[in-house]
Amino acid sequence: MYLHVQRLINEIIPDEPDPAAANALQEGLGGQFGEMRTMMQYLFQSINFRGPAGKPYKDLLQGIGTEEISHVELIGTTISRLLDGSPRYQGKKTDPLDQPGAGGKTPLEIATHQSNIHHYLVAAQGALPVDAAGNPWSGSYVYNSGNLVLDLLYNLMLESTGRLQKCRIYEMTDNKTARSTISYLIVRDQAHENAYAKALETLGVDWKKTLPIPKTNAEQFPEVKKLLDLGLQSKQYSFDLTSQSEAGKIFRGMSPSNDGTELDATEQAPAGVPMTIAEERFEEFAPGADPELLALIQATADIEMAEVQPVYGPIPPAS
Template identity: 75%
Template sequence: MPTLEGNTVFFHVQRLINEIVPDEPDPAAANALQEGLGGQFGEMRTMMQYLFQSFNFRGATAKPFRDLLYGVGTEEIGHVELIATTIARLVDGSPRYQGNPTHLDEPGEGGATPLSIALDGGNIHHWLVGAQGALPVDAQGDPWTGKYVYDSGNLPLNLLYNLMLESTGRLQKCRLYEMTANKTARSTIAYLIVRDQAHENAYAKALEKLGVEWNKLLPIPKTNAERFPEVATLLEQGLQSKQYTFNIDQLNEASKVYNGPSPSKDGTDLTTEQAPEGAPMEIAVERPEEFGPGLDSELMELIQATGEMENNTPPGQYGPTG
């Protein structure tokens, strides 16, 4: 997901922004995580809010602040991908899934109803509407709405609002962590807790650069998240003090803002990097009881024929990036 000059072109690298640890399915945890995806303080909201603030940004002299917003907003796209994939695995099962008496290993096994588990799940729409995948809704099933997005057009106001949003989001994720012991859920929740802190640091430092004494009005919440083992491991790696630019043309100036001692006062200094290494991405297995996705013999023949045609076509190439 790096960006080119003007920050208007996005690329997708087929790696998840963080590893998802395998564990058993947990539909209830999946439904709780929907709040972190499509809720008022979830990843869809942060993604859209920061990107729209970037798109609407005015003032060339303030470019480092715009670049910071772009970097955080682009990272949030990866967070949406991560948490949606986590929800899908919690509903559908992970690579570690060894079978469970309450879950059907085969559709209709022993004459049972293939989707009966949906009646006991956290959100029936995960099966009825989403084919055992994530949905753009909150934990109550209410659809995500663009009305959540805040962009006042005023830089200090936007940064203050963003700091409040990240603080509230991290608080919610700490509660989500305490709701489940599922390793799949906790691996993602812990990562997002730490990255929310990095974004809190980003907006707090940006406000400091503008001369705003934010800490007298809105201190970063003391969530004590470091007591969570997964979070402590990530904090030891300094992940709370890094910000990614996702920029490949070396024109990003976010480092002019994101530098110096961390506002978290944890003894670390803020640094910028191009992008995280990421983790391998897997594609979920077909679910015939959901009638998709799947390829019958005719579709397979069509795909093979199309593939042969594409192999005979000269590859396209994007223009110069430097």
């Protein structure tokens, strides 16, 4: 069972729209080594896990897989922010929607010659479950052999490749919005590398000879170094409200990264940062809600919020 806390796992720094950077980030979301892949792979491995004695390993997969859900949310929201307003529509909010933007340019003209046209044509300036070339995400990416050692080795390779690709994406743009998210994911990929490397060590696998973690020297990126100095590469969260996770039996001791840090699995979840909802995009007819519809939306929200009970677990019977 999953609960959603309405906070982003990391802050997205505001900057100018950048549709090219948004499309590059699509690889980190829906590519073969992207966040949708890691999310689905680890969750399926944990769902299909066999062997009660191996519960700490199942819990480790579950915790990392749950974190990857938040990474999908983070990188998808970042792509949306990079696209939001990227056509630089300068018309007034009171103008008819079929009027061109300032200077005689049509509002979505940018979509015909820059980046991924589907960001505008299909997604209303939002993220898509595709890679940077527009190929749809595929469930065939998911590796779940049922063999613990094979799965852990594959996961270590997946995190290493994902971090390598994100370092390349970082080098493609200096946009602060893009880099704030890319840097965070680079560091968290390293934390997950440490988790799978440590798990393999506990199983007697000399992974350093089998699969050396690539040296990306990501600490040269100032945003990454700031997070490394905080030790974020050596933390792992359980996302377990009941405190029954046994992943801490594995994620402990000195870091396999040999950076002098000690692994820490004492936190259930990071604090996160407040979430905001993007402004309307009139040139996209999004959300397309006129005053009457907005009034209905608010009325529905009032009803729903009045029925919400701030409890976890079974709802107490009515007296």
